[in-house]
Amino acid sequence: MRQHLSKALVPAVAVLLLAMGCSPSGASSSGAAIDAAGSGSGSGQVKVLRTVTEGLNSPWGLVTLPDGDLLVSSRDEATITRVDVDSGGKTELGEVPGVSAQGEGGLLGLALSPGFAADGLVYAYFTAASDNRIVRVRYDATRPEGKQLGRPDIVLRGIPQGGIHNGGHVEFGPDGMLYASTGESGDTPLAQDRNSLGGKILRMTPDGKPARGTPSPARSCTPWATATYRA
Template identity: 70%
Template structure:
């Protein structure tokens, strides 16, 4: 495992330790073996040992919901992948997988301004400039974190966004925070998010080498949790390791509910795509299991889909519901939750209407932004692709 490490500020470490008790809880759709219903005998660490399960008093949203397309925010985007909203309505930052650029979108007018190119990006296949996230201290440091495929690996860097410089030259040189994540033509993962605990989470893929997912010494096929400086986060389940959960095939969606519990979407191979409730240290089965399994020791998904119906990338949590973007499935899935379980059958919206769907993220109130992915080499671009839509969801 190759990790670029920096000193961890004491205040960060202390805060993270205090917050571990409020981290994610997960559950299976059935079976026994854990208090929350997960069939798991995976080792427990500090974080998972103090995480509350879903309580019986938690309410669920309505079983059926609705989606209304309000407007097209922007169009004419090329291979959009990651999106990060700037504070105070300052616009949306969008990464281009193939071009390696970051673009600011004025969410009111749709005007596009290219900030610059992230140097070192080596796009090929499913790799390139993928997920982005703003620094927790963005108001003071103006740093953008980015996950990308380089010539040798997948890595996470941070770049300074300087609005005072001319468009096209507003990005500083990348500062490598974390490196050594296996790369491949496929399964590069790529979603990064800062959690409610202030730690940086990254969904990785097994790069087409299935065995990496079960190898806890490998960074492939994992959800990683680290400090903003790239160190293994305090309270992680395995000593001195950024590995938070393992046995994943290709994680491209991360979202927390209002009780700070983590959910993740995952591409299956030929049979089942998954939505998982993530519990620290647990084994999510790949490649030994795909979808729900009768074998003890694996954490079952809370919902699963045939791969033609989903192939999920981004997810977002809004008012008790996980919204999941489907690529091959070309639809937006609604999964209502009660605690860490699906409370009703998933419901599909926009089937085939906008093609492949890559990223969904919360907007104001009951709204989300939805990003299409028809210029990624696997879609059929239409006039205006790719685009960002604003939806009202319930």
């Protein structure tokens, strides 16, 4: 019953958290897009079923665990928090080292390994001092709070970073490959540059290698790229 209910609530929770993460500090997240009271009507309205938890700082990435609980990344604090969807209780797993939070950058998207039940691997996209990168860390819930994340293993590095447009979403597809959306970091020509990882959708193996069969617009130095952005 809990898992069924949790899955039903996730779309509303995701909208709520993303609205919180994108709002300026101190700004209200209520408005035309989200009617927190659930009394709005008309196209584009989202009804919030309930508040699952509060007090999250700069929430950005969100994934659902097999038992229905949530993992939420904090962009600015570089931490990952587990949220109990029944009680709203929060458990900090730990901090992801190497994150350089600046502007729109920081600890961004999360994804669970397709074999998470066995390997406990959590993938994270984040802004470092010199680039954006994707890492994976092992999550061990039996360890003390704040120390439940293992050392990060770099999956892919060298994605352009900047104060804006860092991309950051990561997701495993039904083919078992890892997909990542990257930004052009404010340098718009990078999206058209076939030798840059910026402004692209990347497809790779779980180890960060270019996936076989990935369509590419041209022979280039970015065999991960499936598409380039067109303004």
